[in-house]
Amino acid sequence: MRYIVIGAGAVGGSIGGRLAQAGHDVVLVARGAHRDALREHGLRLVTPDGTRTHALPVVGGPDEIELRPDDVLLLAVKTQDSVAALDAWSLRAVGDSTAGESLPLICAQNGVEGERLALRRFRRVYGMCVWLPSSLVEPGVVAAPCTPYTGILNLGRYPAGADDTLRRIAADLEKSTLLAPVVPDVMRWKYAKLLANLANAVEAVAGPLVSPEARVLVDRARAEGTAVLDAAGIAYADEAEQEELRADRVDVVPLPGAPRGGGSSWQSLSRGTGSIESDYLNGEIVLLGRLHGVPTPVNETLQRLADSFADGHRPAGSMTLAEVAALLDAAG
Structure with missing residues (x-):
C-alpha cells in the first residue's frame, strides 16, 4: 500500500x-x-x-x-x-x-x-x-x-x-x-479524546496548563462536556481505559533543538494561520448541548474566545488565566 x-x-x-x-x-x-x-x-x-x-x-x-x-x-x-x-x-x-x-x-x-x-x-x-x-x-x-x-x-x-x-x-x-x-468502536475513543481536547482553547489563549488555576478552568470545560455527552447518550472511553492504554507507552522527553510547544490549537495561533479548530472541539459540545437542552456557557465562551484570537491574529498565550476565569464566571 x-x-x-x-x-x-x-x-x-x-x-x-x-x-x-x-x-x-x-x-x-x-x-x-x-x-x-x-x-x-x-x-x-x-x-x-x-x-x-x-x-x-x-x-x-x-x-x-x-x-x-x-x-x-x-x-x-x-x-x-x-x-x-x-x-x-x-x-x-x-x-x-x-x-x-x-x-x-x-x-x-x-x-x-x-x-x-x-x-x-x-x-x-x-x-x-x-x-x-x-x-x-x-x-x-x-x-x-x-x-x-x-x-x-x-x-x-x-x-x-x-x-x-x-x-x-x-x-x-x-x-x-x-x-x-x-x-x-473507534468513535467511543474519539469522544473521549474530544473531552481531553476541550482544554486546547484554554492553553491557546492563556498558555501552558501547569497551574492549579489552569486545571480548574479545564475541569469546568470537561465537566460541561461530560454532562452533554451523557445527556446525548454518547459513549466515551473512561479515564481508566485511557490510562491503561497510554501507560508507559508515550512518555514525552525533551528533544535537543526542538523545544516542546503547545497543543494543536496553540500551534495554530503561534503560526498565525487565521483559523483554529475550536468550532469542532468546544463547538461540538455547544452544538450537542443545544440539541439536548444542556447549557454550555463555559465551552461557548472558550469557543468564541479562541475564534476571536485566531481571527484577530492575537499571540498564543497572551491572556491571563484570571482574565479567562472572569469571562467564564460572567458567562454563568
Whole structure:
C-alpha cells in the first residue's frame, strides 16, 4: 500500500516519517513554505531515537499525482480545512473509478466531525483517535517527542467495526514505532479524546496548563462536556481505559533543538494561520448541548474566545488565566 498523507504537518509528518522509516511507500501533501522546504530538503523528523531526514515525494494537491488502487489516504488537516481537502481528493480518478468510490480514507484528526464530512464523499471511511504529541518546529521540520512509541492511534471503521484493510494498515503502523490498536468502536475513543481536547482553547489563549488555576478552568470545560455527552447518550472511553492504554507507552522527553510547544490549537495561533479548530472541539459540545437542552456557557465562551484570537491574529498565550476565569464566571 502507498500512504498519501494529506496535511503533512505535526501529526501527518510524524506518521508519514515513521512509515517511511519502516520502508513503506509515502507521499506527503503540504502547502506553502512547508511544502517548499519538504521538496528541497526532505522531511526532518526529530524523535528521541535521533533525527532522520526522509526524501519523500511531495505534492501540493491531487492534480500533481496519479492515484493508484493500492493507495490509502490519510487525512491529517485540521477539521476546519476538511471540506476543501475532501472535495479536492474525492473526485480524482483511480482507474475507472474515483477516490471517493474506491480508496480508503482515514481521518487522523481531533474532534468527531471529520468522519461525517468524509462519509458524504468517501465510501470507505475510517476513524483514527490520535494520541501523538508533536509539533511543526519550522518548515520541513517536525518534532515527535514520545517514546517508546511515537504515538497511539486507535483505528476503526466509521461508524463502527473493522475489516482486513484496516488490519493491514494497523500492521504497517505497528512496524513504524506507532501503536495502532484496531477497535470496533473507534468513535467511543474519539469522544473521549474530544473531552481531553476541550482544554486546547484554554492553553491557546492563556498558555501552558501547569497551574492549579489552569486545571480548574479545564475541569469546568470537561465537566460541561461530560454532562452533554451523557445527556446525548454518547459513549466515551473512561479515564481508566485511557490510562491503561497510554501507560508507559508515550512518555514525552525533551528533544535537543526542538523545544516542546503547545497543543494543536496553540500551534495554530503561534503560526498565525487565521483559523483554529475550536468550532469542532468546544463547538461540538455547544452544538450537542443545544440539541439536548444542556447549557454550555463555559465551552461557548472558550469557543468564541479562541475564534476571536485566531481571527484577530492575537499571540498564543497572551491572556491571563484570571482574565479567562472572569469571562467564564460572567458567562454563568
